[in-house]
Amino acid sequence: xxxxxxxxxxxxxxxxxxxxxxxxxxxxxxxxxxxxxxxxxxxxxxxxxxxxxxxxxxxxxxxxxxxxxxxxxxxxxxxxxxxxxxxxxxxxxxxxxxxxxxxxxxxxxxxxxxxxxxxxxxxxxxxxxxxxxxxxx
Numbered sequence: 652x653x654x655x656x657x658x659x660x661x662x663x664x665x666x667x668x669x670x671x672x673x674x675x676x677x678x679x680x681x682x683x684x685x686x687x688x689x690x691x692x693x694x695x696x697x698x699x700x701x702x703x704x705x706x707x708x709x710x711x712x713x714x715x716x717x718x719x720x721x722x723x724x725x726x727x728x729x730x731x732x733x734x735x736x737x738x739x740x741x742x743x744x745x746x747x748x749x750x751x752x753x754x755x756x757x758x759x760x761x762x763x764x765x766x767x768x769x770x771x772x773x774x775x776x777x778x779x780x781x782x783x784x785x786x787x788x
Contacts, residue, residue, distance in 0.1 A: 673697070674759040675752070677744075677783035679770040690740060690767055697736045697765055705733035709764075713743045716751070723755050727764045737764040744768040749778035756782075 676693060678686040698707050709726055716723055726739045741748070752766070773780050 672761050673765050674756050674763070675766045675768065675783055677768045677770065677779065679744075679768075679773045679780070681772050683769075683771070686769055690769055693767065694738050694740070697738050699735060701733075702735065702738065705731070705735065707731050707733060707735055707737045708740065709738070710740045710742065713741060713745060713748055716741060716748060720751050723751060727755055727759065727766075729764065730762075738767055739764050740767045740769065742769045744770040744779060746773075746778045749782050752779075753782055 678690055680686060694702060694708055698705075702708050711722065711726075723739075726737075729737065731737055752768075756766075768779065768783070770779060
């Protein structure tokens with residue numbers, strides 16, 4: 652499993668370099684509009700320009716995920732109707748889902764869905780940050 656720690660402006664190059672082996676991308680910080688724009692760019696890099704039209708991009712909120720954790724496992728392993736990478740964007744991510752994500756990513760393979768987490772500012776001690784950084788390349 653590969654995770655990356657890069658500045659917002661360097662994300663596209665890092666994603667292109669590690670495209671097939673990215674299980675998780677964490678965007679966090681106070682500038683949510685810039686983060687959402689960058690998330691959209693990265694989603695297009697991962698899925699291509701037709702990813703949205705081909706329904707290979709899913710979005711969930713943390714609240715919805717906590718209500719039904721099984722949906723995470725289903726989305727990670729689902730094989731889409733169209734070929735190509737799938738992405739699951741989890742908005743409003745906090746430390747509440749760190750354990751769930753860690754367990755779900757234990758058996759991640761490069762054919763599985765890539766997770767994009769969008770969070771507000773996270774402390775250095777955040778378990779979500781640690782999850783994303785534990786295998787940083």
